[in-house]
Amino acid sequence: MSGGQRITDDQVRFDGRVAVVTGAGRGLGREFALLLAQRGAAVVVNDIGVSADAARYIDVRRDGTDFGGDAFVSGIAVQVAAEIMAAGGRAVANSADVVGYRGAASVVEDALGAFGRVDIVINNAGVVITKPFGELSPDDLDTAFSVHVNGSVGVLRAAWPHLAGQGYGRVVNVCSLEGVLIGSAGFEVYNAAKGGLMGLTRSLAVEGAEHGIAVNGLLPGAMTRGNASVSPAYRRSATVDRSPSLVAPAAAWLCHEECDVSGQFFASTAGSMRLVFASAARGYQSPDPEAFTIEELRDHWELACSREPALIPASAAEFNDFRRSILNEKVVHP
Amino acid sequence: MSEGAEIRFDGRVAVVTGAGRGLGREFAKLLASRGAAVVVNDIGTPADAGRYTDGDGDVAYRVTEGIAADGGRAVSNRADVADPAGAASVVADAVTAFGRVDIVINNAGIVVDGALADAMPEALRAAWGVHVGGAFNILSAAWPHLAAQGYGRIVNVGSIAGLLVGIAGHTPYEVAKGGLAGLTRALATEGGPLGITANALLPTADTRSAATVPRGYDRGARFEARHVAPVAAWLAHEACRVNGRFFAAGAGRVGEVFASAAAGYQCARPAEFSLEHIRANWEVVKSPAAAMTPASIGDYNAFRMAIYQAAVS
Numbered sequence A: 001m002s003g004g005q006r007i008t009d010d011q012v013r014f015d016g017r018v019a020v021v022t023g024a025g026r027g028l029g030r031e032f033a034l035l036l037a038q039r040g041a042a043v044v045v046n047d048i049g050v051s052a053d054a055a056r057y058i059d060v061r062r063d064g065t066d067f068g069g070d071a072f073v074s075g076i077a078v079q080v081a082a083e084i085m086a087a088g089g090r091a092v093a094n095s096a097d098v099v100g101y102r103g104a105a106s107v108v109e110d111a112l113g114a115f116g117r118v119d120i121v122i123n124n125a126g127v128v129i130t131k132p133f134g135e136l137s138p139d140d141l142d143t144a145f146s147v148h149v150n151g152s153v154g155v156l157r158a159a160w161p162h163l164a165g166q167g168y169g170r171v172v173n174v175c176s177l178e179g180v181l182i183g184s185a186g187f188e189v190y191n192a193a194k195g196g197l198m199g200l201t202r203s204l205a206v207e208g209a210e211h212g213i214a215v216n217g218l219l220p221g222a223m224t225r226g227n228a229s230v231s232p233a234y235r236r237s238a239t240v241d242r243s244p245s246l247v248a249p250a251a252a253w254l255c256h257e258e259c260d261v262s263g264q265f266f267a268s269t270a271g272s273m274r275l276v277f278a279s280a281a282r283g284y285q286s287p288d289p290e291a292f293t294i295e296e297l298r299d300h301w302e303l304a305c306s307r308e309p310a311l312i313p314a315s316a317a318e319f320n321d322f323r324r325s326i327l328n329e330k331v332v333h334p
Numbered sequence B: 001m002s003e004g005a006e007i008r009f010d011g012r013v014a015v016v017t018g019a020g021r022g023l024g025r026e027f028a029k030l031l032a033s034r035g036a037a038v039v040v041n042d043i044g045t046p047a048d049a050g051r052y053t054d055g056d057g058d059v060a061y062r063v064t065e066g067i068a069a070d071g072g073r074a075v076s077n078r079a080d081v082a083d084p085a086g087a088a089s090v091v092a093d094a095v096t097a098f099g100r101v102d103i104v105i106n107n108a109g110i111v112v113d114g115a116l117a118d119a120m121p122e123a124l125r126a127a128w129g130v131h132v133g134g135a136f137n138i139l140s141a142a143w144p145h146l147a148a149q150g151y152g153r154i155v156n157v158g159s160i161a162g163l164l165v166g167i168a169g170h171t172p173y174e175v176a177k178g179g180l181a182g183l184t185r186a187l188a189t190e191g192g193p194l195g196i197t198a199n200a201l202l203p204t205a206d207t208r209s210a211a212t213v214p215r216g217y218d219r220g221a222r223f224e225a226r227h228v229a230p231v232a233a234w235l236a237h238e239a240c241r242v243n244g245r246f247f248a249a250g251a252g253r254v255g256e257v258f259a260s261a262a263a264g265y266q267c268a269r270p271a272e273f274s275l276e277h278i279r280a281n282w283e284v285v286k287s288p289a290a291a292m293t294p295a296s297i298g299d300y301n302a303f304r305m306a307i308y309q310a311a312v313s
Helices: A027-038 A055-062 A076-086 A101-115 A138-166 A188-209 A248-254 A294-299 A301-305 A316-329 B022-033 B059-069 B084-098 B121-149 B171-194 B229-235 B275-280 B297-312
Strands: A018-021 A042-046 A090-094 A120-123 A169-174 A213-221 A265-269 A272-281 B013-016 B037-041 B073-077 B103-106 B152-157 B196-203 B246-250 B253-261
Touching: A018 A027, A018 A101, A027 A042, A027 A076, A027 A090, A027 A120, A027 A248, A042 A076, A042 A101, A076 A090, A090 A101, A101 A138, A120 A138, A138 A169, A138 A188, A138 A213, A138 B121, A138 B171, A169 A188, A169 A248, A188 A213, A188 B121, A188 B171, A213 A248, A248 A265, A248 A272, A248 B275, A272 A316, A272 B297, A294 A301, A294 B229, A301 B253, A316 B253, B013 B022, B013 B084, B022 B037, B022 B059, B022 B073, B022 B103, B022 B229, B037 B059, B037 B084, B059 B073, B073 B084, B084 B121, B103 B121, B121 B152, B121 B171, B121 B196, B152 B171, B152 B229, B171 B196, B196 B229, B229 B246, B253 B297
Parallel strands: A018 A042, A018 A120, A042 A090, A120 A169, A169 A213, A213 A265, B013 B037, B013 B103, B037 B073, B103 B152, B152 B196, B196 B246
Antiparallel strands: A265 A272, A272 B253, B246 B253
């Protein structure tokens, strides 16, 4: 767990690869872009440059502003691209809003136009909206869905033909512990959006397999603007350095050709990286499904809730085999 | 089969969305047969979203007729839960007809197939709007009632798709069901102190909707909606105390689907954490070993910090 294998001298490199990173003007996305560029990737740094608490973003959206192209330039994406180039790397800035499919497509078009290809997509753009459930509105849900889910789908729809065409791609969707592993009060629309990204990740991992496209989810823990205002569990720790730069290696690794997993989720914070995964427990099987009742379930509830034995299925077919084998056991319960 | 007392819902009021056919109808009928008063909501559309607004609006009413014929209490509602006003009318009907609301089963859904290339913005938004938006809208309307009485039972009908496994070719559906899973986790944490539980049911049943889903496997057994109804009803009962949990159900089997975090890798000198550390320790990083299943972010933080302190100090 700690210490681990001695690291070798040869660097993990991305020479010749082209990456697009959304929401890369600040925080986590910026660190992802900087690290990929430092290791040789050419990077499209996308950021619309809005406030993390979404208030300003929502106001502008409600005015009906079209975010295609350069309607809302703030310059932060340009600053990150300039920083990369000053260090000898290759980058271009893109300030489109990924919520619009036209804006999302422009991110991929910029990769093709500037660097001739696209290999890596990191969907990092997001908004944090947290309020007591009773105060959350349908507009809040729509905003969270639009940025996290629709924005990611828009970028991926534009990139996918290129990834599939070249038989290679690496996609990282920035999800969250929230919605994937646990839930917190007030996070209903945020968790719904991140749960949507979880579903997208699992679905596209299966679809991408035959094309050499790996799709994974990252669950980052870092002190950024995005979580500065939320629940106490996410506030700054006095003792642990939770800088976004300490998460960047995890994101970059999931973009590397040596990364041999897909459809998986990894939490990373403070120099750690660990698998977050879903299991299906055996549970309770009625010996006579035709006669299954609420009372029967109540009487066997402890077994129904037991988490052992359990399966971590790699596919729907594996889960189905597991379920069918249980059904065929014909166990008679007391 | 059971020697215990019959499970009853006398005095409880339930709303069940998408209850005109399939799973929702079985949920409504079972709750009503055990004493609950039920609002049977269904817009009456075909299961595929292509003809979303062109359906049989009377399916909800026919279910209430059946319930009434058996001596139960029910009213029908044919509003679209994807519309906040429509969803509010479902809860309003419960309060008007029966004076309260205790149980919400968010079952309404549409199956939107399509690979990524076919997942047009409209399809994605349509699926999200019903599965997630519908549940959000109904619960927004019901929440003040549940919170005020200090009691509520929420059952969200999710899917193993997107939560446990991936299935290619119906991306909008998996996105929507993943979203519903995320919503359920947050609602459970917020509802717990208020006496409100929120759990999810992940059913397998050969309904109209399932017939259109590319499953990629043979089920090899009969999976009927009525085999799943006892699970939904139990999760809606006051004696069922679990919260924030996900239960796969089909053919008389009930098993939890749960998310865990593995111990993984912690760099002993976090400030030096690099790509090369991950490559060198990749087998540990991707191993599910020494995992825990947290009930809250606090649980997870304690787990994470224990590993950090053991590695770093």
